[in-house]
Each structure stands twice: as structure tokens, then as C-alpha cells.
Amino acid sequence: xxxxxxxxxxxxxxxxxxxxxAEVRFTENLVQVMHGRNxxxxxxxxxxxxxxxxxxxxxxxxxxxxxxxxxxxxxYILQDYIxxxxxxxxxxxxxxCLLRWxxxxxxxxxxxxxxxxxxxxxxx
Numbered sequence: 681x682x683x684x685x686x687x688x689x690x691x692x693x694x695x696x697x698x699x700x701x702a703e704v705r706f707t708e709n710l711v712q713v714m715h716g717r718n719x720x721x722x723x724x725x726x727x728x729x730x731x732x733x734x735x736x737x738x739x740x741x742x743x744x745x746x747x748x749x750x751x752x753x754x755x756y757i758l759q760d761y762i763x764x765x766x767x768x769x770x771x772x773x774x775x776x777c778l779l780r781w782x783x784x785x786x787x788x789x790x791x792x793x794x795x796x797x798x799x800x801x802x803x804x
Contacts, residue, residue, distance in 0.1 A: 686714055686774045689758055696768035707770040711777050718781045722788075729792070730803035741796045744789045751789070755782045 685692060697703040732740050758779050765772050795802035 683714070683717060686710075686778065689754070689778070690761060690765070690767060690771055690775050692767075692771050692774065694771075697770055703770070707773055710770070711773055714774070714777050714781075722781075722785070726788075726803070733796075733801070733803055741793055744793050744796075748786055748789045748793070751782055751786045755779065755786065758782065 682694070685694070697706070729740065729744075758775060762772060762775050762779060765775065767775075792802040
């Protein structure tokens with residue numbers, strides 16, 4: 681499958697598609713597929729973190745704080761790339777999709793950390 685390539689920062693290895701209505705529709709569908717895929721992966725990862733938390737893993741909060749720092753760095757790099765991008769429309773739309781999901785992960789991790797620091801279970 682070619683889907684995992686869209687989980688990484690551009691530039692993408694795929695050549696730009698032709699500029700046709702069918703390719704525009706394909707790009708729109710591809711964005712929706714990636715939203716569904718990322719939603720499923722997010723749910724699986726959330727369940728894994730809940731299991732770690734319920735197993736009493738004291739380092740989970742520290743792991744999430746580190747992950748937030750890494751994701752923020754990746755978010756800024758991707759945002760800068762998109763701002764200056766001269767890529768085809770599909771590549772830009774896929775990079776924007778990735779940017780949104782990184783922002784969402786940052787928000788979710790931050791929310792989980794805040795709850796843990798306040799003595800609350802973030803997974804109920």
C-alpha cells in the first residue's frame with residue numbers, strides 16, 4: 681500500500697498527478713482515507729496508553745511530555761515546508777492533512793498530561 685508514505689514529511693516520492701477532475705477527486709478521497717486511517721490508529725494508540733496507565737506505568741507522563749516536544753518540532757518543520765511549498769496540489773493537501781493530525785496528537789497528549797498532573801485518569 682502507498683498509504684504509509686503520507687505519514688511522513690514531504691517531499692513525497694510519488695510524481696505529481698495529471699491535472700484532471702478525476703485526479704482532484706482521487707486526492708479528495710485520499711485525504712478522507714487518511715483521516716479514517718489516522719482516526720483508527722489514534723484509537724489504537726489511545727487504548728495502548730490507557731493500558732500502560734492502568735498498569736501503573738509512572739513514566740507515561742514523561743513519555744507524553746517528550747512526545748509533545750518531538751511532535752511540536754515536527755509540526756513546525758512541516759508548517760514551514762507547507763508555507764514555502766511549490767509542490768503539486770495533492771502533495772500540499774496530504775502535507776496539510778499530516779499537519780492537522782500532528783496538531784491533534786499534540787493537543788491529545790497535552791490534555792492527557794494535564795489530567796495526570798491533576799491526579800485524574802485521562803482514560804475514563
